[in-house]
Amino acid sequence: MTLVAETRGAGVAHSALRGRRRRNRLTVLAFLTPWLLGVTIFFVYPLLDTLYLSFTRYDLLSPPKWVGLNNYVFMFTKDPQVVKAAFNTLWLVVVLVPARMLFGLAVATLVTRLKSGLGIFRTVFYLPALVPPVAGVLAFVFLFNPATGPVNQFLGALGLPQPLWFNDPTLSKPSLVLLGLWGVGDLMIIFLASLLDVPREQYEAAALDGVNPWQRFRYVTIPTISPVLMFAAITGVIAALQYFTEAVVAASVASGQATTGGGNSSLLGYPEGSTLTYAQWLYNMGFKNYYLGYASALAVVMFLISLAVTLVLLRRARSLVYGVEGTR
Amino acid sequence: MTTTPRRRRRLAMLAAAAGLSMLASACSSTGSTPSAPSSSAPTKLTGTVTFWHFFTDREAKGIAAAVDKFVAANPGVKVEVKSGQDDDKTIQAIAAGQPIDVVLSYSTDQIGKFCSTGAWQDLTPYITRDAVDLNEIPTVVRDYTQFDGKRCSMPALSDTYGLYYNKKLLAAAGYSSPPKTMTELTDMAKKLTVLDGKGAITTAGFVPTFGFYENAPAHFAPSFGATWFKADGTSNIGSDPGWASMMTWQKNLVDFYGYDKITRFTAGLGQEFSADNAFEKGKVAMMIDGEYRNAFIKAEAPALEYGTAPFPTDAAKTDLYGSGYVTGNVIGMGRGAQNPEAAWALIKFLSTDTDTVVGLANAIKNVPTTTPALTSPNLVKDANYQTFLDVFANANSSTTPTTSSGKAYQDTLGTFTEQWQAGKIPDLSAGLTTVDTQINDQLSLGKAP
Numbered sequence: 169m170t171l172v173a174e175t176r177g178a179g180v181a182h183s184a185l186r187g188r189r190r191r192n193r194l195t196v197l198a199f200l201t202p203w204l205l206g207v208t209i210f211f212v213y214p215l216l217d218t219l220y221l222s223f224t225r226y227d228l229l230s231p232p233k234w235v236g237l238n239n240y241v242f243m244f245t246k247d248p249q250v251v252k253a254a255f256n257t258l259w260l261v262v263v264l265v266p267a268r269m270l271f272g273l274a275v276a277t278l279v280t281r282l283k284s285g286l287g288i289f290r291t292v293f294y295l296p297a298l299v300p301p302v303a304g305v306l307a308f309v310f311l312f313n314p315a316t317g318p319v320n321q322f323l324g325a326l327g328l329p330q331p332l333w334f335n336d337p338t339l340s341k342p343s344l345v346l347l348g349l350w351g352v353g354d355l356m357i358i359f360l361a362s363l364l365d366v367p368r369e370q371y372e373a374a375a376l377d378g379v380n381p382w383q384r385f386r387y388v389t390i391p392t393i394s395p396v397l398m399f400a401a402i403t404g405v406i407a408a409l410q411y412f413t414e415a416v417v418a419a420s421v422a423s424g425q426a427t428t429g430g431g432n433s434s435l436l437g438y439p440e441g442s443t444l445t446y447a448q449w450l451y452n453m454g455f456k457n458y459y460l461g462y463a464s465a466l467a468v469v470m471f472l473i474s475l476a477v478t479l480v481l482l483r484r485a486r487s488l489v490y491g492v493e494g495t496r
Numbered sequence: 497m498t499t500t501p502r503r504r505r506r507l508a509m510l511a512a513a514a515g516l517s518m519l520a521s522a523c524s525s526t527g528s529t530p531s532a533p534s535s536s537a538p539t540k541l542t543g544t545v546t547f548w549h550f551f552t553d554r555e556a557k558g559i560a561a562a563v564d565k566f567v568a569a570n571p572g573v574k575v576e577v578k579s580g581q582d583d584d585k586t587i588q589a590i591a592a593g594q595p596i597d598v599v600l601s602y603s604t605d606q607i608g609k610f611c612s613t614g615a616w617q618d619l620t621p622y623i624t625r626d627a628v629d630l631n632e633i634p635t636v637v638r639d640y641t642q643f644d645g646k647r648c649s650m651p652a653l654s655d656t657y658g659l660y661y662n663k664k665l666l667a668a669a670g671y672s673s674p675p676k677t678m679t680e681l682t683d684m685a686k687k688l689t690v691l692d693g694k695g696a697i698t699t700a701g702f703v704p705t706f707g708f709y710e711n712a713p714a715h716f717a718p719s720f721g722a723t724w725f726k727a728d729g730t731s732n733i734g735s736d737p738g739w740a741s742m743m744t745w746q747k748n749l750v751d752f753y754g755y756d757k758i759t760r761f762t763a764g765l766g767q768e769f770s771a772d773n774a775f776e777k778g779k780v781a782m783m784i785d786g787e788y789r790n791a792f793i794k795a796e797a798p799a800l801e802y803g804t805a806p807f808p809t810d811a812a813k814t815d816l817y818g819s820g821y822v823t824g825n826v827i828g829m830g831r832g833a834q835n836p837e838a839a840w841a842l843i844k845f846l847s848t849d850t851d852t853v854v855g856l857a858n859a860i861k862n863v864p865t866t867t868p869a870l871t872s873p874n875l876v877k878d879a880n881y882q883t884f885l886d887v888f889a890n891a892n893s894s895t896t897p898t899t900s901s902g903k904a905y906q907d908t909l910g911t912f913t914e915q916w917q918a919g920k921i922p923d924l925s926a927g928l929t930t931v932d933t934q935i936n937d938q939l940s941l942g943k944a945p
Contacts, residue, residue: 225941228591229613239941246937249911315696315764332756335763337918423707424762436907438707439759440914455584457904458609459941 215471221464228460239465250466252441253449259341260411260445261477265404268348269397272355279356280363290360297353305417308347309334334422337442344414344443355400362396363389398485402478409474412447419443446470533621534837542572543835545842548581548589549600551860554795556580558859559600562852566845573838586830590615596830597839600652600846604640604823605896605903611643612900616828620647622840628848632866634888636822640895650847651865653856654824655786656884656893657715659808663801665699665781674782674805676817678719678745681782681808686752688781697753697761700774702782704749705758706913709768710785713909714896715821716742719809724897724905730936733909734929741810743916743924750917771796787884791861804883806890819892824865863888905935 197204222239224232243250279289296304312319312333320330333343370388379387390397415437423438436452437444450470454463551559556579563575583606586599599616610616623630630638633651641649661674669688675681685701692698705711717724722738725731733739750758765779766772769792774780776797784807793800809816827847829839845852853869856862858876863884869875870885877885887893896906912921912931921927 227609227613228587229609229615242937242941246934248934313763314760332759332763335759422763424709424765424768436911438914440918440920441911452907457902457907458587459901459904462941 218464218467218471221461222468224461224464226461226464227458229458232461235461239462242462243465243469249436249441249444249449250446252437253444253446256341256437256442256444257409257411257446260344261405261408263341264345264348264411265401265408267345268352268355268404269400271349272352272400273359273397275352275356276359276363279360290357293356294353296351297357299351301413302417304351305347305414306421308343308350309418309421312343312346334418334443335439337440340418340422340439340442344418347414347418355404358396358400359393362393366392398481402481405477405481406474409470409477410447411445412451415443415445415448533625533840535625537626537841538837540572541570541838541841543838544574544576545597545835545838546576546578546595547598547600547842548578548586548596550580550582550602551600552580555860558856561859562846562856563842565852565855566842569845570838570841573841575842587615590830590832593832595832595834597833597835598827598842599830600825600827601649602825603903604826604898605906607640607649607826608643608898608900609902610828611646611648611898615831616648617831617833617836618646618648619650619829619840619843622844623647626844628844632848632868634865634867636893636895637824637865640823640898641826643898643900649826649828650843652825652827652847653853653860653862654822654865654888655788656863656888657710657784657786657807657821658883658887659782659805660775660785660789661782661803661805662775662778662780663803665778669781674803675808676805677808677811677814679811682745682749682752685749685782689753695757697757699778700753700758700761700780702749703758703762703774703780704746704753705755705762705917706746706910708762709774709783712906713739713742713913714906715784716746716807717896718819718821718892718894719807719813719816721810721813721816721892729939731905731932731939733935734925734932738810738813739928740924741812743913743928745810746913747917747919755918773797775802776800787863787881788861790880802880804880806883806887816892818886819890819894820887822888822893822895824862899939901939901941904938908934908938 221232223234223236225235225238226232275293279286279293282289299307311317314320314330314332314335317333319333323330331339334340366389370392371384374384374388419436419438437448446466447470450463450466453459453466547563549556549559559579560577563577567573567575583601583603586596586601587606587609589596590599601610611618622628633641637651637654641647641651659674665688666672666674666684669684671684675684681702685704688699688701689697690699703709703711706713713722716722717738720738720742722742723732723736726735753761765774766777773792773796775783775785775789776793778800790804793802806818807820809819827843829836829843833839846856847853848866850866850868850872851874853864853866854872854874857864857869858874861881864870864872864875870889896903899905909931912927915921916924916927
């Protein structure tokens with residue numbers, strides 16, 4: 169009887185414990201619900217829908233029809249533009265991201281060394297980042313106009329060659345890089361904050377050890393600001409993979425934009441497809457030609473590439489970022 | 497086989513994913529039954545009609561005046577007009593299930609999509625019931641307002657292309673009339689071109705580069721008798737010699753200027769639809785453009801001494817002289833229209849009522865799209881505008897074909913022409929054949945196996 173009572177008592181206690189745990193879980197779930205709803209509606213659902221649509225023929229106006237792997241077969245075997253777009257995007261990832269990081273770091277380092285006028289220079293370097301992208305590109309393309317732009321007039325006055333800039337397929341992407349460097353204020357400001365955060369005593373200790381400026385930068389500054397550098401690299405790569413507005417506006421303005429009905433430029437990625445990015449091609453196929461199924465396939469591939477690049481960068485971060493668990 | 501909790505969770509997630517996916521497909525689906533007309537046209541119209549069109553500013557006022565006339569004739573109807581709505585917006589609105597009674601679009605290229613998907617309703621039952629005489633609409637216009645036998649739109653004015661020339665510059669170079677063949681155009685362009693001391697172009701006789709203002713293969717095609725598709729629906733660009741002739745003529749003139757030099761020149765010119773337009777500023781002696789340019793010149797450069805003529809033709813196809821590229825605006829009834837009878841009445845009024853069509857043409861300076869309107873004494877016209885009425889009426893004038901894939905085929909050729917004019921295509925014939933393959937592949941993209 170006692171045993172039964174004890175067992176019953178233990179059972180009741182166990183049941184009460186389970187009930188408390190359940191209530192706790194429900195409480196946690198209740199607090200998480202807004203976030204879960206947001207993620208489900210704005211991330212999981214669109215992601216799954218995109219994945220489903222990538223296997224269909226879908227034009228937005230009629231119901232999707234299942235076509236199996238057709239869209240992926242077309243992408244990898246029959247679409248010359250996607251190859252060009254992927255190359256241009258990769259070029260921007262490889263050149264634009266490091267260039268902006270290096271330039272941003274150089275400007276931030278320079279600003280930290282200023283004895284006076286720090287506020288003014290910080291503002292001057294940051295201001296371009298506040299200019300709306302379309303306005304910035306318009307101004308930049310006019311500045312670099314091969315015939316009437318002040319840049320070429322200045323070069324001409326010096327007797328130097330006057331390039332075609334945005335109208336030359338070999339210079340259009342480097343011109344976009346120049347545009348990116350002009351607007352480097354967003355990176356400069358976070359680099360500046362992290363540089364100012366490097367402990368003075370570490371520099372003093374390094375000075376006592378007799379290190380030269382490069383060694384001081386390489387072995388004191390870089391390790392300390394490495395988490396910020398990694399953040400800049402990851403967000404920079406993702407932004408480069410989605411590069412769109414600047415390329416579209418630059419191509420449109422530089423081409424003079426002839427129309428072939430519908431007000432659409434006939435010269436996508438002008439000049440000669442050199443500014444056609446992956447995101448631009450995706451948009452064009454989806455919302456200009458209404459191949460929404462194919463555009464979804466392009467989006468799925470882009471998502472997988474972005475995910476892979478981010479994972480690789482995060483994995484590398486273990487060995488590159490000072491202070492991360494399991495690192496040097 | 498045992499089912500572990502982890503496995504159960506995975507299965508549940510998969511089921512949820514599948515459910516969401518099915519929900520996604522259900523949400524993506526769009527469709528509704530088209531409105532069926534009553535057996536006879538109602539004697540009195542009532543209710544509200546939503547009318548989306550793309551016009552803005554001066555041109556939107558012309559549309560508003562025509563709508564006011566319709567409302568005055570049908571006092572029981574209220575028309576809610578939304579101007580400045582381009583194709584992207586209307587397509588997305590219709591896809592989202594927003595009922596739009598009447599839509600006016602600038603793009604005949606999208607008619608294939610509008611008709612084939614049912615986004616725009618088939619108007620045939622209304623046309624048949626009201627005995628609308630489609631023979632009053634020229635053949636080329638009838639072609640671009642229907643797709644695959646399904647008439648989902650009516651014409652609402654057209655754009656017709658021809659040659660604009662600067663009389664003063666031509667006279668200074670010793671010419672009293674415009675060119676009639678591409679050979680003459682090339683010779684005159686060379687003579688009319690002026691260089692500065694450093695060899696840079698200050699005035700171009702004719703800018704040949706594709707992408708400059710209205711220089712598009714589609715706009716030149718009628719002058720070379722070039723056709724886009726074969727009877728079986730596959731691309732004809734590699735087989736039709738007209739395209740090779742066009743490319744050869746164009747490249748020769750580009751080479752005369754030098755690609756870099758002409759690119760530098762065009763980069764410094766004003767935007768096409770601005771008061772800095774190069775022709776209006778006298779920096780280009782001749783150019784291809786639509787009839788609407790007359791209205792822009794009148795507003796922006798009234799002192800310009802200019803003339804218009806049909807665009808020159810290939811020297812081997814002089815019988816085509818007088819023809820040109822024709823496109824236009826289309827008007828139709830959106831899927832899910834709430835007031836179909838009043839919507840149809842407005843469409844019919846704007847597209848077939850002679851006084852209304854003439855009034856719109858006079859206001860917007862486009863070409864009217866019915867024979868009675870074209871011959872109406874109320875149509876205000878001068879010699880420069882008359883050129884386009886004649887081109888429009890020419891039996892050889894043509895338009896771009898409608899496909900269910902919109903204008904993707906034109907973009908594919910456009911990409912090729914950029915490479916071609918830059919001298920990056922060593923073998924024209926092989927290049928055009930590749931364009932064929934690319935267009936055919938793109939047309940079949942996503943088709944169910």
